[in-house]
Each structure stands twice: as structure tokens, then as C-alpha cells.
Amino acid sequence: MAVTAVHQLAQCITCHAWSADRSMVALCPNNSEVHIYRLVEDKWEKVHVLQKHDQIISGIDWGARSNKIVxxxxxxNSYVWNLERSEWVPTLVILRLNRAALCVQWSPKENKFAVGSGAKTVCICYYEQENNWWVSKLIRKRHDSSVTSVSWHPDNILVASTSTDGKCRIFSTFIKGVDARDPKKESRFGELIVQLDLSSSWTFxxxxxxxxxxxxxxxHNSVIYFVDDVGPSPLAQNVVFRDLPLRDVLFVSEKMVIGVGYDCIPMVFAADERGIWSFIRYLGERKAVSSGSRYGSQFSEAFGKFYGQAKLGVSNDAVETSRTRGVVHENCINSIIPLSRQGTQIRRFSTSGLDGKIVMWDLETEQDLLELLV
Amino acid sequence: MAKAERFVEADNAEAIITRIEHKSRKIESLLKQYKPVEALKTALEGTYAMTGDERCKSAHWIVVHRAIMAIKDVDGMLSSLDPEYYDILMKYLYRGLATGDRPTCDQCLRIHEKLTEKAGLGCILRFLTDTVNTV
Structure with missing residues (x-):
């Protein structure tokens, strides 16, 4: 079994992030607080509560090098939290947005971070030493709708974003004075490198x-897109799958991706030696749900309930049906975070979702997947 | 200039209609040979019907409808139909359901149940979210 541990830490988790040594986890229990838990003798102990935000926290990232939480x-707004003598001290980052911030990620060097927002913008924030202040620089007029996700390229310059206008875009975030000038990659801040218009619906x-x-x-149309040779002539592949849409993905190696989403079970995708991506299998057991439902999702649960009522004339409790399901997560999984790296491979990762669970997974026991990993 | 463009478009539509008529004859002959699955495959082939105007779409729907209604063994049909046709078939099933015609709806619902079992909810989602390539 690929699941190594299941922890019910809240009613609902919007996002989570791990400390560099993976001994602590920061999560948002669907409110304006961040709770930091530490594993003490097989029990999770709440060690810190970060209170400063006024509304739901939509994104957390814990810098592995700097030990700062954003x-x-x-x-x-965004806050950068720094641990000073066992206290987490917040620094306000004024993003200059008029809509909610939706996602955040530290750049690989952790001298910048990117925030996607409902204001159709991406904010690139960097620290200004002389003013002791995080400055937010906006990439405007590029997105036609909310930015749902951002991701940094390993080169610390390029940022990819997905949006509810159905497009995926890649930008340069070169900032004078922060990034060293690379004559091979001459690009201005906010320059659009590629715009991928592959999906007919929201992208995440x-x-x-x-x-x-x-x-x-x-x-959001149950398709996952893979793009090779990102640049002037990208090579794109669409892989359609039979289940509800995904919400987040993770590359565990160059040739394998784990996707999580509304179907409550991680899916494995892998590329063969020709570079053709395909769906491999589910991670963990996928069991049939009771009461005439076949698909194991929230939708079919309602569907099954409807059928059950029609056939039996009795109302079956929704809570009970969800308990009979064998899968680990009982609701939409909305984030997947790596736990440990072996070179460029990730064997262990964690998922969290709307059911309030943090689940740890290990690919070590999945022999068939390990063969595809390299 | 605008006029010329419209001519091209009309020409294009005429060409599509001719292709659909040709397809219709092919389907009729396949149905006469008791090959309903082959007929359905032929009907679903070619995405040009989705780019055409309403007239082309209607003409194409009549052809697909003919093939859908000829299906008797739904399980047999789905097991010999390649997965690449699932999404487009789902679109036409919903078009059939939208007609409100009793026999058409009966047939489409019967196929819909089996197709959902086979192609999953993802297939329905792709139909729901695709606002560009409509049939």
C-alpha cells in the first residue's frame, strides 16, 4: 500500500506546506489562521498558530533555505513569517491587489515569490534591503481571468501560470538588482514567453x-496537458481520462506525474521512452461505493443516494456512504507536496484536501511504478 | 473584401454539405449491409461539421441521428467503438436529448448510461466544458 500515514488535522484544509526537515507542517484549517504542527512521538502537536490575516488563507509556502513562511x-495581502527566538514574526507584503490572492510560491533561490490573484494579475515580490520591505511588482494585462496557480522554473526567472480563462502562460520575472543578468536569456520583466491555449475550460x-x-x-474538462520544449515552438500533448477533473499535479521524476483532484484518489501518469504520456493507474485501492453508485466521487454519492431512494424508498445517510468508501481521502484533494528527494526523483509526498486529512504516500512499495520512474 | 470572405465561407459550407450528403449515402449502404457500428463510426468521423455553420451542423446531426437510431446492441457497439469516438458520441447524445423527441431520447439515454459506464464522468465533463467545438 502506497499510503504510509493518514492524519486528520482539521475539518478542512485549504493548503499545507512542510518545513525543510519535514518535521513540521503548516496548514490552513479553512480559516484565517495558519496552524503549525510538529510530530512528537507519533502524535501531531500544535506548536504555533499564526494569526494576522483577516480571511481564508489560500496559499502557504515554507522556504527550505531561508526557513521563512509566505x-x-x-x-x-501576503505575510512573510520569520522565526525569531521561537516566535513567528510577520512582515506585511502589500500586494496592491483589489481581489483575493489565490496562490503563492517561493522562487527556487527564495529571493522572490510569486502570488496569483483574482485580480487577473501575478505579483512578483522581492526584498529590498535598504527599506527593510518586500516590494510587489505586478504583471498586469496578461490574464483575462483569475490566476489559479503559479510555478517557478528552476532558473529562478520564468514563472508559469494557469488561469480560469483556460490558458497557461509563461513569463519572465527578471528584476534588475535582484537577478544576475544572463546575456543568453535577455528578457524584460513581465514579458510573455509563451501562451498555451489548449483547454476549453478553467486550468489549474x-x-x-x-x-x-x-x-x-x-x-477542468478532465484533461491533463504536457508541454515539452517550452519556447517558440512548444510540443503539447493532451491526455484525457475517465474521471472527475484534477486540481494539482506533481512531477515525481522527469517521466512521471501524480495528479490529484475531485476524484479523491491520486492518479499516476508516465511518459514512455518515446515521450508519449499516458494514464498508468490509480495510487491506492479504488473501491466501489455502496448503494448502486459506481464511480466513487461526491457526484456519484449524490447520484447513488438518489438511486437508493428511488429503489428502496429509504433515505440513506450521506455521511454513512462516505464512510463505506475505501479510498483514503473522502473529498476533493487540492494540494500535493513533495516530502523527500532522491536526486531528481521524489519517492514520498503528501496530499491534503477538503476532508481535512494529510496523507503521506510512498512509492517505494509500488514496484511497477518504480520501474517507470527512471 | 468582406463580401469575398463571405463567398468563401458559403463555398466552404456547400462543400461540407456535399461531403455530408456523400457520407449519408455511405451510411445508408452500410445500414443495408447490417453494419450499424460501421455506420456510426462513419457518421462520427471528421470534425469539419463542428466548424461549419448551423446549417452544416443540422445536416450532420441528421446523419448521425440516423446512425444512432439504428444501434440495437449498445454493449456490442461500445465494445467495438474506439475510445477516440467517445467524446464526440457523447456530444451527439446530448444533442439528441435536447430534441425532446421521445424515441430519440429513449435511445440516447440508453446509450448514455452505457457510455458513461465505459468512458466515465470525464467524458461528460468534456462535453459540458467545451463551448467552442459544439455539434
Whole structure:
């Protein structure tokens, strides 16, 4: 079994992030707070509560090098939290947005971070030493709708974004004085490198492969997109699948991607030696749900309930049906975070979702997948 | 200039209609040979019907409708139909359901149930979210 641990830490988790040594996890229990838990003798202990935001926190990222936490919230602000003598001290980052901030990620060097927002913009924030202040620089007029996800290229310059206008875009975020000038990659701040118009509906969960050669993102039409040779002539592949749409993806190696989403179970996609991506299998057991339902999702649960009522004339409790399901997550999984790296491969990762669980997964026991990983 | 463009478009539509008529004859002959699945495949082939105007779409729907209504063994049909046709078939099933015609709806619902079992909810989602390539 690929699941190594299941922790019910809240009613609902909007996002989570791990400390560099993976001993602590920061999560938002669907409110304006960040709770930090530490594993003490097989029990999760709440060690810190970060209170400063006014509304739901939509994104958390914990810098592995700097040990700084950045949060983004629907209250249109971000905070950078720094641990000073066992206290997390917040620094306000004024993003200059008029809509909610929806996602956040540290750049690989952790000297910048990117925030996607409902104001159709991406904010690139960097620290100004002389003013002791995080400055937000906006990429405007590029998106036609909310930015749902951002992802940094390993080169610390390019940022990919997905949006509810159905497109995936890649920008340069070169900032004078922060980034060293590279004469080979001459680009201005906010310059659009590529715009990928592959999906007919909302797009989510963009990620780069470890080398930065491949990009993956998902559409709300149950399609996952893989893009190779990102540049003037990108090579795109669509992989359709039979289940509900995905919400987030993770490259566990150059040739394997784990997708999570509304179907409550991780899906594995892999590329063969010719570079053709395809769906491999589900991670973990996918069991049939009781009461005439076949698909194991919230939708079919309602469907099954409807059928059950029609056939039996009795109302079966929705809570009970969800308990009979064998899968680990009982609701939409909305984030997937790597836990440990072996070179460029990720064998262990964690998922969290609307059911309030954090689940740890390990690919080590999945022999068939390990063969595809390399 | 605008006039010329419209001519081209009309020409294009005429060409599509001719192709659909040709397809219709092919389907009729396949149905006469008791090959309903082959007929359906032929009907679903070619995405040009989705780019045409309403007239082309209607003409194409009549052809697909003919093929859909000729299907008797739904399970057999789905097992010999390639997965690449699932999404387009789903679109036409919903078009059939939208007609409100009793026998058409009966047939489309019967196929819809089996197709959903086979192609999953993702297939329905792709129909729902695709606002560009409508049939």
C-alpha cells in the first residue's frame, strides 16, 4: 500500500506546506489562521498558530533555505513569517491587489515569490534591503481571468501560470538588482514567453519537471496537458481520462506525474521512452461505493443516494456512504507536496484536501511504478 | 473584401454539405449491409461539421441521428467503438436529448448510461466544458 500515514488535522484544509526537515507542517484549517504542527512521538502537536490575516488563507509556502513562511489570503495581502527566538514574526507584503490572492510560491533561490490573484494579475515580490520591505511588482494585462496557480522554473526567472480563462502562460520575472543578468536569456520583466491555449475550460495546478524541460497542467474538462520544449515552438500533448477533473499535479521524476483532484484518489501518469504520456493507474485501492453508485466521487454519492431512494424508498445517510468508501481521502484533494528527494526523483509526498486529512504516500512499495520512474 | 470572405465561407459550407450528403449515402449502404457500428463510426468521423455553420451542423446531426437510431446492441457497439469516438458520441447524445423527441431520447439515454459506464464522468465533463467545438 502506497499510503504510509493518514492524519486528520482539521475539518478542512485549504493548503499545507512542510518545513525543510519535514518535521513540521503548516496548514490552513479553512480559516484565517495558519496552524503549525510538529510530530512528537507519533502524535501531531500544535506548536504555533499564526494569526494576522483577516480571511481564508489560500496559499502557504515554507522556504527550505531561508526557513521563512509566505502566506497569501483572500484578504488581498501576503505575510512573510520569520522565526525569531521561537516566535513567528510577520512582515506585511502589500500586494496592491483589489481581489483575493489565490496562490503563492517561493522562487527556487527564495529571493522572490510569486502570488496569483483574482485580480487577473501575478505579483512578483522581492526584498529590498535598504527599506527593510518586500516590494510587489505586478504583471498586469496578461490574464483575462483569475490566476489559479503559479510555478517557478528552476532558473529562478520564468514563472508559469494557469488561469480560469483556460490558458497557461509563461513569463519572465527578471528584476534588475535582484537577478544576475544572463546575456543568453535577455528578457524584460513581465514579458510573455509563451501562451498555451489548449483547454476549453478553467486550468489549474501548473508544475515544471525537475529539469524545467517539461510543463504539466490540468484543465477542468478532465484533461491533463504536457508541454515539452517550452519556447517558440512548444510540443503539447493532451491526455484525457475517465474521471472527475484534477486540481494539482506533481512531477515525481522527469517521466512521471501524480495528479490529484475531485476524484479523491491520486492518479499516476508516465511518459514512455518515446515521450508519449499516458494514464498508468490509480495510487491506492479504488473501491466501489455502496448503494448502486459506481464511480466513487461526491457526484456519484449524490447520484447513488438518489438511486437508493428511488429503489428502496429509504433515505440513506450521506455521511454513512462516505464512510463505506475505501479510498483514503473522502473529498476533493487540492494540494500535493513533495516530502523527500532522491536526486531528481521524489519517492514520498503528501496530499491534503477538503476532508481535512494529510496523507503521506510512498512509492517505494509500488514496484511497477518504480520501474517507470527512471 | 468582406463580401469575398463571405463567398468563401458559403463555398466552404456547400462543400461540407456535399461531403455530408456523400457520407449519408455511405451510411445508408452500410445500414443495408447490417453494419450499424460501421455506420456510426462513419457518421462520427471528421470534425469539419463542428466548424461549419448551423446549417452544416443540422445536416450532420441528421446523419448521425440516423446512425444512432439504428444501434440495437449498445454493449456490442461500445465494445467495438474506439475510445477516440467517445467524446464526440457523447456530444451527439446530448444533442439528441435536447430534441425532446421521445424515441430519440429513449435511445440516447440508453446509450448514455452505457457510455458513461465505459468512458466515465470525464467524458461528460468534456462535453459540458467545451463551448467552442459544439455539434
Amino acid at each position: 502566506t497569501a489570503s483572500h484578504d488581498r 495546478g501548473v508544475k515544471w519537471s525537475p529539469s524545467g524541460n517539461t510543463l504539466a497542467y490540468v484543465g
